[in-house]
Amino acid sequence: MRTAETYARFATAEARGVSPAYERLALAVSRDPELLALLDTLPPAKRQPNLLFGVVRLLGGPVDDPAAFHDWTVANWPAVEEQIRVRATQTNEIGRCAVLLPVLAELPQPLALLEVGASAGLNLYPDRYAYRYGDHRLGTGEPVLDCELTGTAPPTRLPEVVWRAGLDLNPLDVTDPADVAWLDALIWPEHTHRRERLRAAAPVAAAEPPLLVRGDLVDDLPTLAAKAPAGATLVVFHSSVLYQVPRPRREAFVELVRDLPGHWIAAETPEVLPHAQLPEPPDDGMRNVLALDGRPLAWTAGHGQSLTWFA
Numbered sequence: 001m002r003t004a005e006t007y008a009r010f011a012t013a014e015a016r017g018v019s020p021a022y023e024r025l026a027l028a029v030s031r032d033p034e035l036l037a038l039l040d041t042l043p044p045a046k047r048q049p050n051l052l053f054g055v056v057r058l059l060g061g062p063v064d065d066p067a068a069f070h071d072w073t074v075a076n077w078p079a080v081e082e083q084i085r086v087r088a089t090q091t092n093e094i095g096r097c098a099v100l101l102p103v104l105a106e107l108p109q110p111l112a113l114l115e116v117g118a119s120a121g122l123n124l125y126p127d128r129y130a131y132r133y134g135d136h137r138l139g140t141g142e143p144v145l146d147c148e149l150t151g152t153a154p155p156t157r158l159p160e161v162v163w164r165a166g167l168d169l170n171p172l173d174v175t176d177p178a179d180v181a182w183l184d185a186l187i188w189p190e191h192t193h194r195r196e197r198l199r200a201a202a203p204v205a206a207a208e209p210p211l212l213v214r215g216d217l218v219d220d221l222p223t224l225a226a227k228a229p230a231g232a233t234l235v236v237f238h239s240s241v242l243y244q245v246p247r248p249r250r251e252a253f254v255e256l257v258r259d260l261p262g263h264w265i266a267a268e269t270p271e272v273l274p275h276a277q278l279p280e281p282p283d284d285g286m287r288n289v290l291a292l293d294g295r296p297l298a299w300t301a302g303h304g305q306s307l308t309w310f311a
Contacts, residue, residue: 003039003047004030010049013286014302019188021064022053028066035070038077045244046084050091050186055083058185088244090119090172091186094201095194095304096239096267097126098133098147102307103265103292105155107235110162112228112262116217116253117241118166120174120183121210122201127161129201143200150282151298151309162232164210167224171212174202194303217245218252225260234262240288240302243272258294266291267300282308 011026026049029035039047052073053063059079062068073080104111104126113124130139132146133154172179180202187194213224221236228234236257242250250272257264266273267288275296281287282299290298290307297311 003036006030006047007049013284015188017285018303019190021189022049025049025053025063025066025069028070032070034074038074038081042081042084048089050089051084051087052080054089054182054186055080055087057189058083058182063189087182088170089186090117090168090170090183091240092119092122092172092183093194093239093303094122094129094143094197095145095147096300097123097129098131098145098304099267099290099298099300099307100237100239100265101126101131101138101159102149102152102155102309103290103297104159104235105157107159107263108233110160110232112163112232112234113161113165114221114225114228114234114236115166116221116236116238116257117244118168118171118210118212120172120179120202120205121164121166121212122174122198122205123237123239124164124166124210125161125201125204127158128204131155141204143197145197145304147304148306149309150307152307163229165224165227166210166212167215167217167220168212169214169216171214173212174205175209191303218249218256221253221256222260225262228262234260235265236260236262237265237267239267240269242266242268254294264293266294279310282306 007026007030011023015023015026056073057063061072115124128141130141130144132144133149136154139158174180183198184195225234267290270278270289275289278296286302287299288302289296290300299308
């Protein structure tokens with residue numbers, strides 16, 4: 001897909017109705033020959049909108065006005081390019097715990113959680129947060145995660161987690177202000193509630209840090225999985241991660257994770273992780289498919305704000 005098409009699709013499929021600022025910005029970039037030419041000097045995986053916009057925010061550039069964004073980004077391109085080349089979109093969106101919870105709560109307890117693409121590991125604490133599915137509230141912790149749930153009953157219990165581990169090529173540390181600043185920069189401009197969630201969740205992880213390992217999702221997963229305690233159900237999970245993995249490595253990971261003991265939960269777009277005979281999504285926005293052990297269960301919104309069960 002050409003860079004212009006990537007930005008146009010991001011505007012219409014991901015940002016529309018979710019972030020007016022990023023919708024305007026992505027459409028403007030898709031029609032901006034100068035910016036497109038600069039982006040095309042980068043490796044394909046580094047041209048994605050979330051990465052560019054996050055780096056500009058991190059460096060203090062404007063993202064609310066496309067003309068100002070163009071001028072600032074072109075003028076500061078060496079600094080922007082340097083950061084893009086060393087960073088990745090490690091959103092670590094805590095809201096995704098709300099769509100994982102209905103599955104986690106039904107697995108044999110207690111759980112040993114292993115997140116692939118863990119970033120700072122904030123999604124390894126689904127038992128510590130609180131949830132609100134319409135009028136149904138579960139848990140007493142912070143932050144409170146809201147999710148519009150359709151097609152199934154809300155979970156009635158929190159999981160029991162006895163082990164937390166994460167695997168990432170570049171794990172982040174929630175006790176490091178610079179790493180937290182990058183997580184903040186990746187949150188879309190209007191999403192004040194997501195920033196509040198990040199500020200509430202970071203102390204939870206900092207108080208009892210998970211085991212975060214720098215490594216590859218194929219080469220290093222078996223060794224880390226083998227460290228899970230006996231008597232706990234191993235759950236390997238990931239959300240909006242595999243699009244950053246080249247297809248051959250993605251296929252190798254799927255073959256590997258299917259053979260591990262325990263269970264595998266995935267929340268990825270069907271273009272990245274295909275499934276046969278999916279029903280139509282609830283709307284034309286970009287949706288992940290929530291799947292357990294390769295079996296598709298539900299459509300989910302990217303930040304965990306909704307779940308449409310179809311299994």
